[in-house]
Structures are given as C-alpha cells and as structure tokens.
Amino acid sequence: MNNTAYLTLQNGVVFKGKSFGASGEVTGEIVFTTGMTGYLETLTDPSYYGQIILQTFPLIGNYGVIPADFESETISAAAYIVKNPCQNPSNFRSEGELDTFLRERGIVALYDIDTRALTKIIRQNGVMNGKISAEPLQTDSPTFSDIKNYSVENAIAAVSCRKITKLSEGERKIALLDFGAKKGIAECLTKRNCRSYEVWTFPHNTSAAQILQLNPHGIMLSNGPGDPAEAANIPIINTVRELMESKIPCFGICLGHQLMAMSQGYKTRKLKFGHRGANQPVKDTSTGRVYITSQNHGYEVIAPHSWLNNVNDGTCEGLDYPNGSFSVQFHPEAKGGPLDTEFLFNKFLERVNNYAVK
Amino acid sequence: MPLNKAIKKVLVIGSGPIVIGQAAEFDYAGTQACRVLREDNIEIVLLNSNPATIMTDKNIADKIYIEPLTLTTVKRIIEKERPDSILSGLGGQTGLTLCMQLAKDGFLDKMGVQLLGSSPETIDKAEDRQIFKETMQKIGQPVIPSGIASDIDTAVKIAEEIGYSVVVRPAFTLGGSGGGIADNETQLRKIASNGLKLSPITQVMIEKSIKGWKEIEFEVMRDRVGNVIIVCSMENFDPVGVHTGDSIVIAPTVTLADREYQMLRTASIEIVKALGVEGGCNCQLALNPHSFEYAVIEVNPRVSRSSALASKATGYPIAKVATKIAIGYSLDEIINAVTQTTRASFEPTLDYVAVKLPKWPFDKFVYAQKELGTQMKATGEVMAIADNFEDALLKAVRGAELGLHTLDLPRLSDKSVPQIRELLDRVTDQRLFVLYEALKRGISVEQLHDITKVDRWFLHALKNIKDRSQLPISNRQLFKMVDTCGGEFEAKTPYFYSINNGMENEALPFIEQSQKSQKQRVVVLGSGPIRIGQGIEFDYACVHCVWTLRKMGYETIVINNNPETVSTDFDTADRLYFEPLCIDDVMSVIEIEKPIGVIVSFGGGTAVKLANKLHERGVNIIGTSADSIDICEDRERFDTLLERLEIKRPQGSCVMSTAQAINAAEKLGYPVLLRPSYVLGGQNMVIAFNENDIREYMGIILNTTQDNPILIDKYLSGLEIEVDAICDGAKNGGILIPGIMEHIERTGIHSGDSIAVYPTSSISPAVKQNLFDITKKICMALNVRGLVNIQYVLYQDEIYVIEVNPRASRTVPYISKVTGIPMCELATKVSIGEKLSDLGYASGIAKTPPYTAVKVPVFSFEKLAGLDTHLGPEMKSTGEVLGIGKTSAEALFKGLVAAGYKMNKSGAVLITVRDSDKAEITKITEKLVKCGFSLYATKGTADFLTKSGFKVKTVEKISDCADNNTATLLESKKVNYIISTSEKGRDPAFDDVKIRRKACKLGIPCLTSIDTANALADSLLSGFDEFNTELIDINTLQHF
Secondary structure, three states: OOOEEEEEEOOOOEEEEEEEEEOOOEEEEEEEEOOOOOHHHHHOOHHHEOEEEEEOOOEEOOOOOOHHHOOOOOOOEOEEEOOEEOOOOOOOOOOOOHHHHHHHOOOEEEEOOOHHHHHHHHHHHOOEEEEEEOOOOOOOOOOHHHHHHOOOOOHHHHHOOOOOEEOOOOOEEEEEEOOOOOHHHHHHHHEEOOEEEEEEEEOOOOOHHHHHOOOOOEEEEOOOOOOOOOHHHHHHHHHHHHHHHOOOOEEEEOHHHHHHHHHOOOEEEEEEEEEEEEEEEEEEOOOOOEEEEEEEEEEEEEOOOOOEEEOOOOOEEEEEOOOOOEEEOOOOOOOOOOOOOOHHHHHHHHHHHHHHHO | OOOOOOOOEEEEEOOOOOEOOEOOHHHHHHHHHHHHHHHOOOEEEEEOOOOOOOOOOOOOOOEEEOOOOOHHHHHHHHHHHOOOEEEOOOOHHHHHHHHHHHHHOOHHHHHOOEEEOOOHHHHHHHHOHHHHHHHHHHOOOOEOOEEEEOOHHHHHHHHHHHOOOEEEEEOOOHHHOOOEEEOOHHHHHHHHHHHHHHOOOOOEEEEEOOOOOEEEEEEEEEOOOOOEEEEEEEEEOOOOOOOHHHOOEEEOOOOOOHHHHHHHHHHHHHHHHHHOOOEEEEEEEEEOOOOOOEEEEEEEOOOOHHHHHHHHHHOOOHHHHHHHHHOOOOHHHOEOOOOOOOEOOOOOEOOOEEEEEEEOHHHOOOOOOOEOOOOOOOOEEEEEEEOOHHHHHHHHHHHOOOOOOOOOOHHHOOOOHHHHHHHHOOOEOOHHHHHHHHHHOOOOHHHHHHHHOOOHHHHHHHHHHHHOOOOOOOOOOEEEEOOOEOOOOOOOOOEEEEEOOOOOOOHHHHHHHHHHOOOOEEEEEOOOOOEOOEOHHHHHHHHHHHHHHHHOOOEEEEEEOOOOOOOOOOOOOOEEEEOOOOHHHHHHHHHHHOOOEEEOOOOHHHHHOOHHHHHHOOOOEOOOOHHHHHHHHOHHHHHHHHHHHOOOOOOEEEEOOHHHHHHHHHHHOOOEEEEEOOOOOOOOOEEEOOHHHHHHHHHHHHHHOOOOOEEEEEOOOOEEEEEEEEEEOOOOOOEEEEEEEEEOOOOOOOHHHOOEEEOOOOOOHHHHHHHHHHHHHHHHHHOOEEEEEEEEEEEOOEEEEEEEEOOOOOOHHHHHHHHOOOHHHHHHHHHHOOOOHHHOOOOEEOOOOOOEEEEEEEOOHHHOOOOOOOOOOOOOOOEEEEEEEOOHHHHHHHHHHHOOOOOOOOEEEEEEOOHHHHHHHHHHHHHHHHHOEEEEEEHHHHHHHHHOOOOEEEEOOOOOOOOOOHHHHHHOOOOOEEEEOOOOOOOOOOHHHHHHHHHHHHOOOEEOOHHHHHHHHHHHHOOOOOOOOOOOEHHHHOOO
16 A cells, blocks of 8 residues: 555546555546445446446445455456545454455555545546556557547456356246346345245356246346447347247346347437446336435436436336336345345246246 | 425424523524425414524514423414414424424314324334334334333333343433433432433333444434435444433444445334334434344434434435425425435435534533433534544544644543543543543553444544644645535535545635625634533524625625534525634635635634634634734733723732632632633633632632633622623714613623523613713724623622623524514624614614513533532523513513423422521512412521521431431422522532532422522512413514
C-alpha cells in the first residue's frame, strides 16, 4: 500500500491516488456502485467482468474478507477503486483484510482519490474507460487511445461455467443457464418453502435441445456481464427463444432478462451510467407497490409497457410473458442488497410446480 | 394514493418544553409537518406550550395555541376548533401519548376526529411492552427474554427466572426515565421500586441484560399502501446498555457485513409491517457480535430524535414525508426534495459518514452522577460529517464545545495507568477520552475491547487518530454535498460538509452562481448543541434572521452542527454548511463564500464567542461590533463603561485564588455571588453565604477552569427585571423596548430558572422610564445594532445593572409572540443598516397587550440523579413553557399547569425553610391553610410556624430518625407540595438535598424559593382551573 498510482480517464482527466491490492496496470470500463454494504458480493459478482468498480461509499473493507459471502470463486472485475480501504476490519466471520485479499487475487486497486468527483464525472459524461497505472497517461501518449478503444467483449464466455453440473437434489428439476451466475441465484432455488429442487447449471453455449433433454420443470436465465446486443450473443438469444417456446416457465435475471426480451423482439440500449447499488425503487404497475432492489446493469430493455418500472427513471425493470415466463432487470437474490423481492423465486417455483404437475 | 380530500383542518400537537429526551427535534419535525399541510391548503390548528419554537410562529399555522399540553386542554381546543383530523406522530412521546388518551377514551370518535398516521392499535402494539412482545413472537422476531411486573416481588421472580443481570424498563416514561441495570436482587429492588413509581401505569419490564451486543438502529418509512423503505441505518459506538440518546452514533452501520445488515433490515421491515405503522418508525435492534443472533429492543412508531438525526445525516426529510403519508400520499407519489427529480420511495445512500456525539450537562452539574445507562442524560447533540470516521469524530468533539480540539482530555494526563484502567470500567460521558488516553498509555485495542466491548473497528479508529501526526485542519479543505444518493443524481439542495482531501469543491459552482446573481452573501452562525443555558430559542432566532435576510434579497449561509434544529433544515438558508462552530471551521466557509459579513448575535454564546476571533481575521461582524461584545464580557472594560455612564452595578472584583476570594468577600460583605468570567447560563455560579461556601466553590472551579479570573460580586436581593431591546445604532439613535419582564423570584435565581412575567405589574412608570433611559444610554455607548438583553435588579428603589448581552436572548421568542413585534426581523434589518423609524417603530417602550404572559421554567431533574434541585444563580432548567391570560393570575395558573404542576388544591404541604426565609413563610402558610392544606414541617420551621399560630405536624429530618422522617412522609404520598429552601446545597450528602431528590423521584413538586412558593399559593387560591381559563389563539392576540 501507499505507492502513488494514477487513474487516467478516456477524457484525459487524471486522478492521483495510492495503489493497493496487486500492483500493475489495468484498463477497464469504470462503473460506480452506491451500495454501502456488500463489497465482497460486488467484488465477486461475475457481471463486473472487464469493469473497474468504483465504490461511492468511502469506507470499504470494514468487515474484512468473508469467503462465505462470495458470489463466485473469482473476481471478474478488472480493478477496484475505493476511497478509504480498511486495514483493521472487524467482524466475527472475517478471515482477512481487503488489501491482502486483492493482492492474492491479482486485482489492481486504487484508493485515496476523490471518488465522489469521479462518480460525478461518470454521472455527467456517462460510463467511460480508464486506466490505472504507476504514471499518468498524457493525452498525446501513443497508448492513450487504448483507453478509449477498450471495450468489454466476449464477456459471457469468459465467466460462464465450462461444464454441466448438478448442484442439488430434489423432486423438480431446474435448468440454470449460466451467463456468469451469482451463487445467490442457485441458493435461492435449491431449497425453498420446505421443498428441495434439483438444480443443474449449463454453460452459456449449451444448445436448447441439450437443456430440454433434462426435462426441466423450470429454466433460470442468470445474470452476466457485457452488452446483451454483442454479436457473440446471437446464438444464445436463439437458444433462449427456443427455450421460451418450450412453454417451460422461464425466469430471467438481469442479463437473463435482457436476453429473454431480445429473443422476443425487444431491443436494448446502453444506459448513461447504469444502475448499480442496493437502493433502486421498482414499481409493480399492476399493484402500485414499490420494492427496493439490488441492481447491477448498464443496459436496459426498451419496453414501453412493462410489468415493473424503475420509479426514478421509468426504465423497464421486469416483463411478464404470456407463457408463464417472466424476467426482472434487478437482483431478487440480492447478495448484496435488500431481500424485498426474494418472493419472486416463490412465484417462479410455484410456476415450476404447476408445470410439473400438469 | 393522493391527498385524502376529507382532510381539511388538522390539529398538530407539539412536544412541549425541552426536557432531556425530548429536545428541539420536535420543533424541526412539527415545522416540517405544518409546511406540508400548508402545501396542500389544509387549515392548521397548532398546540404547543413551548413558545421558543418556530412551529408556534404565526406564519406556520392558522390557529396557534400556546396552552398546557394536558388532556383537558386538548379536548377543549378540539371542542372549540372542531378539526377533522389530528396528527399524532410528530409531537414526540408527549404528543403521541395525548393522542392515544384521546383515542382511547372515545373522545376522537365522539368529536368525529380521525387520527392521522399510525392507528391507536399500531401505537399500542409498539408502546405496550407486553403487546409488543406478543406481536414480535407472532411474526417470529426474537425479543429479549423478559417479563412485566406491576410490583417488586413479581419483578424479583421474573429476574430469577431469566437470570441476572437484568434491565429494568419502566413503561411509558420519557427517555427511559427510572430504568437501570441490576446485577442482583438488592439492586433490582431499588431500581424497580423507582421505576414503578415513575411509570404512569405502574409497570416495569424486567429483561435479560445483553450487555456487549451491538446496538443497531433503522429508520423505517412505510406508507398506507405498504411500501417500506429504510431511510438510514445507524450503529452505536457504545454497545447495548447505554441509552441510544447517550451513545456516540455513526450512520450508516460500519461493522455489519451485508448478511447481517440485510437480516436486520428485513427484520425492521417485518416489524413495521406487523405493527401497521404509517409514517416514520425507529427500530432498535441488538446484534450478538459473535453470531447472527439478534433481538429487537424497541420501536418508536413516530418521528423521534433518531429520525431527526437520520434526516440530517442523509438529507431525507423524514418528518415531511411522514406527514405526506399521514394525509394520504404513497411514497412513490412524493418527490425527493433533494434531487427534485427522484421519488421518496428509494433508500438514501451515503458517500460519507455522519457521527453524532451527545452533549451532556455534567460540566454544569458537578454533583450529578455521570454514569451512562438506560436513562438518557444528554440535553442535546452535535453531528459531524466527513469521509471517514476519524475526521467526523474529531469534528464532533470540536463542535461539542467541550473546550477540546483533540481527544486529549487534559485532566486524564496525570492519571496513572491503573487509574485509567479503573476508569475504563465506568461508562461515563468521558469514556471516549478515557479510551483514547488508554491507547496512548499503550493499552491495546484487544484489551480495551475485552473491558468495554466497544467494537474493535471503533477502537482502531481511535488508534488511527492517536497515530496521526498532529494534523491541524488541512488547508486543502473543500466541501462536498449531502445529496441522499451518493452522487447518482444531481442534487439541487446545497447542503455541504468539509473534507480534508479531495479534488472537487462542490460548493464553488453554487457560489459562482450567486456571484452572477449579484446577490450579497451573509453568513449566519447557529448556536450549536442544545445545552442548559442555550436552548432552542437561539435556533428560533437564527432561523428568523435567515428568513429576514432572504426576504431582503441577501443570499444566506448557515453554519451549524445541531441535527435537531430548523436552522439545519436544508431549505432554511440558501446554503447550509454542517460544520463545527469553531474558528478554523468557520473560516474555511468564509474563505470560499466571501460574505459581506457574519451575523453572530442570534446564535447565543456559541456564535458570540467567535466575534472577536473573526474580527481579528478581518471578517466584518454585522450588527453590534466585536469590540462592544467584548466590553460586555470583559469585567474591567464593562465596569469602566458603567462608571463613565454613571450607571450602578453591584460592587465586585476579580480574584484568582481562594485567599483573594475570601478577602474580597469580607470587604463586600456576605452574601456574595461567585462566577467565572465568560459564563453561559450561569455556569458554575453560586451565592456564598460564608467562607466555607467560598472554599467549596473555589475548590471545584479551580479544578475545571484554568486561567480565567473569578468574579466576585456583592449579592443584592431585589426584584429582577429583564429588558429585551432593539437598537439601530448610535448614529440613528432609535431604540425599541418590546417588553419589560419582571421575575417572580428575587435575584439569586438564574433568570432562566425564574418565572418571568410580562408585562410588569409591580414597577412604577417612573422606574420604567428610568429603565428605558439606562438601556438607551448603554446601547448608545455600545453602539448596539440589533438585539440586546439587559438584566437589572431593583434594590431599595435603585436600578442596578447585572448583565448586558448584546445579542438575542432566551426571552426573544416569548416576547415576540406575545407582543406581535417581530424582534428578530427588526434586529436583522437594523444590523444590516436600516432605521427603526423607517420600519415603522418609534423609540420607546412598546404598548403592552391586554394579556399577561408568564414564562415558567421546566426542569429535567428526574433524569439527573444526584443533582440538587435547589434553584440558585446557576441555571438548571432545560426548557420553558408559556401561560397567557387576561390577568397575571390566569397566566400564571396556565403556566404552572403547562410546566407540569398538578395544581392539587387540597392535601398537605411539607415546609422546611432556612432561617432567613422564616419571616416570609407565614403569609404563604396562611394562603395554603386557606386553601385547605394541612401542614408538616421540620423542627425549626415547625416551631416557628406553631409560634405564629399554625397547626403543624413536626417531622424528623432524615439524619435524625431512620424510620419516621421527611423521606418516609413523602413516600406515604400524603404530601402534595414541598417548600424546601436551604443555605447549604449542592452536595448530595446534605439532608436537604436528599429530601429534594426524594421529592423529585416521587414526582412531588418541590419549591426551593420562597417567591415561587408564594406565587403557587396565590395561583391555587385564584379560582382558576383547567376548565375556566381562556383558550387564546395567539394569531389573534397579535392584532390587538
């Protein structure tokens, strides 16, 4: 800790800070998250693949490193920026502190910069790329354009599992299509309301036929990183369409939601700076109820009449499909964030159970 | 769900006088509530007995009653005004309890009044400990094992079942009055018997002690549709066991991982849902630091002190939103006032931390027990914001006006390590500093954690502070915004805090904007934490100053650090800097704002103290000059001035040592008044009747203050008169005295503790003219521009000046309200340079209204064990109420009722007075006998009264007879009033002090001044009762 390091933004703005975690240089897309707890879940969330995570809450690492709270075994994010990392964490489950953890995982991190100023730059200009390095990059430097040219590509392939795995035993079968799934999703499915479910995870490139061979009673489409409209995703979208046509209840979360929507003809677009945090209000237009949700996404589905809407900016937060499938943009599994919408898993599993007895 | 159209006229009940556990936060909440109702064109009837509030201002409500907060009075007001609804959740425990009583005896139904906000069932579920426990068990939320007892034996039985240690919590008491932790049966019997007495329903809860668990709070907001959000989470530095009002608190929580946080967040939401709360609710939970085990401690189904803190810590206006919900709106229909684009249905997220530090009265009350427990003792609090805990804590300490700029408490430096270790076992107001000293002495974080159970995270932070090189405030200080959303949305409300290290100064664009608008900027300094001697009235004055300046076209900047106030509401001033009122912090703001000047005269002693320092730094002081302020504070300069003006003052001199003091006292002749120079609220002030008193006093004072001389004055026992005046400077020569007040108690009792009557009835027109002339002379000589408060004593027909305060005083809101003269507005205008004559006010004493208004002080003695309740020159009251009536008798009656006197007109009185008062006790005794009271007295007094022809029963003093004495008499509940005056006081070991403490514990009114006793006797004889007094809407009063 304490070596000077710099963050150079693609617009030429430079932040001088100090380095922690692993040493080295790294380029990525900078996104900010406003959650005040849940930094471990954030760090290990595969959806951050290729991105530099910026925490708006200034005190990070307070409760140390708790492996049980990881959302995946690896850190997919490119780098980490916080204001004040905690060196003396305190929590009964803590097994270490943040600096060492990031160093061991090879994650470059930066601290002691004006994180609020950086957040506001992103809010005002939209998501942008940046590079963390030991020296600031001049705009006339030959490698400066690398920052601007950086983009997150082939993201799903990078974080999806490699082989089909049975996660749990149970009477009903659920296929979890893994685009970079957070552990929390499977945890919400394996055991619910005194019933166990047989959950299988499938790599992103599994064909519909192969998935259907399992005769699942429900299909879960996970969260994941990257631009849903990326060319590499076309085969996946086709698979999703086939799965939805099967009439087996499908439930999509985040990227899963976007891919389901795209398979049904909806388009997506990039949000200026996305929704990342644990305080996003989502309104159920059918009941008028508002729920506080955990979110992490940079793209939205363009849908004029949605089942669920974001109260702040009106963007689509959830779609209901005629065949019993539905999808949400936010994270009902939370981890981190509020558990207010965990009931959506009940809704899905109810449909799974109905489908199974049909 | 939009506005409920059936709501057209709402009764809003305030929380009454400031007492420990119920401070300025309810003025802030009530004012917000009224504004919300106004926005929707709802007619507002307001009831509050506390005149020093913004909410009782004429522009806040349509009908304003400064009347006693009693069930009878509320009913009478409802009958008179016929509101269709009543708002229950914004008047603290006082307002809530009144609403519950109204609902329960069917009065609301009978009158067709609906209770807005949470229903009576909800309130019962939350407040009645047994129903609460059952509700929690029903929804599977863990509660601490406990039982309810209505007598001591049951309490003991429950404790045996649960196992010691147990916590005793009396039902329905403010700030947990009368509670405590018992480690064994003896302790339990003592605490429980006290708790049972204090509980209005004679009920205590005995619960398992969970000492050492973390105490976590959530501020929850729920609407009638069922939408729920968490406004703010808070973590207490002090583990469970210390009342949250006495804890250092950080927002948000810091040591909880997301799992624990969400577990407790979900629990809070489930609780609020099960209770059916509509509006704001505070949930307190305890978390075992070694597991996921937790327990619900309690909930407050209303706006509270914590919600004021949460509002200021996040920028989310809880009282405003709670009121909107009460009148029908759902969360997603309410706009987030900070961003003005998003909705109230989101959870604020912080990108800083806020730290609250309580302000305790122990600097004044040297004999009060400083141990912190379940009984709240703090009178106020400060909040500080920074991007790390260490800086926020240091800011809070600076801003708490403890005379400290670091965590180094000088008096600990000469303690030995074993002494420090011993101190660690005591949980007092000084624990933070003891912990710091311990770290400095090499005691490890682990050891400290083992002893105190304070979380290691906080202890490491203290260690970080210790390990820092002595950092002054960095000159790289810049300002960041509180925006509710961590920067995700653009915020429109300029609410700032400083940080020491950053790139962007967010205040600058706002200042540039203002420069473009060509508006001139004025900084108004607030009054800091509420404490004895400096209460809510100074916030009232600051807010009016700001409002006036805004109306005049100035851009206003407020600096203050008290989260409970209206002045720190983000839309009071154009810009708010939530910063300590210390010179360096204030200068940081001034440097970037570049105002035309600073107004210090509304922020009480806190702001005035900075005048000289600001002046030295070249800052323009608007209004009375720093030099004039200094003349009033500096004994020698003040004496010289009065001599030049040929104005009398009690003789006196300055001394530095005990020997000098005794010498001076002999020259002046006893009794003498002793006080340190630069005083606030009569801090450490005593009347010495003899050499021993001087020795005792000097012993204490030399221990607490350092280099300042001690003032010693001849004590003159006469009529105390108080004048508030507005002067527009020597050049213009205008001076207006809106009101002259006289005190019921003679000199010797602090003006803040005296019953003050306006208009005066016992002084002649000639004396009045004389007072005007002297006031004018002083104001002209000091070139006062703005407010001045002068205290006089009329002694043997001569006027003596006691004190001149060239600033807003405690009585300004009171006189403004009764006379209808907008004193703060006028004072602001003249300090900027306007002339009184141009404002429509001729020089002179203003016409008096056809009403009398009596200010009665209110005390929080039951919260401060060990403190002598005897009144003296040192101020002890925490708040005040006003009684307004056609006659002074009616006003006094209302004032006394509002102050909590039950006004029983029969029964018995115990009299025990000092020799010097005996001559005057006969006429009071006569009145009491006429009323029908029987008499008890201690030996000396009884002998005297018997000789005077009264029938008196003699009672032994406590020290003279163990089982049949004054204390046992009080316990027998035969006595309704006590008149107890003594020459000796303060030390809890004295017999007189013991009897007064006993009276306080038993809730028996104890009059410690012969004059108060006389006034009470008169009032009891006056024929007034709660039904025949006139209810006065002060909005109509102002048009007299």
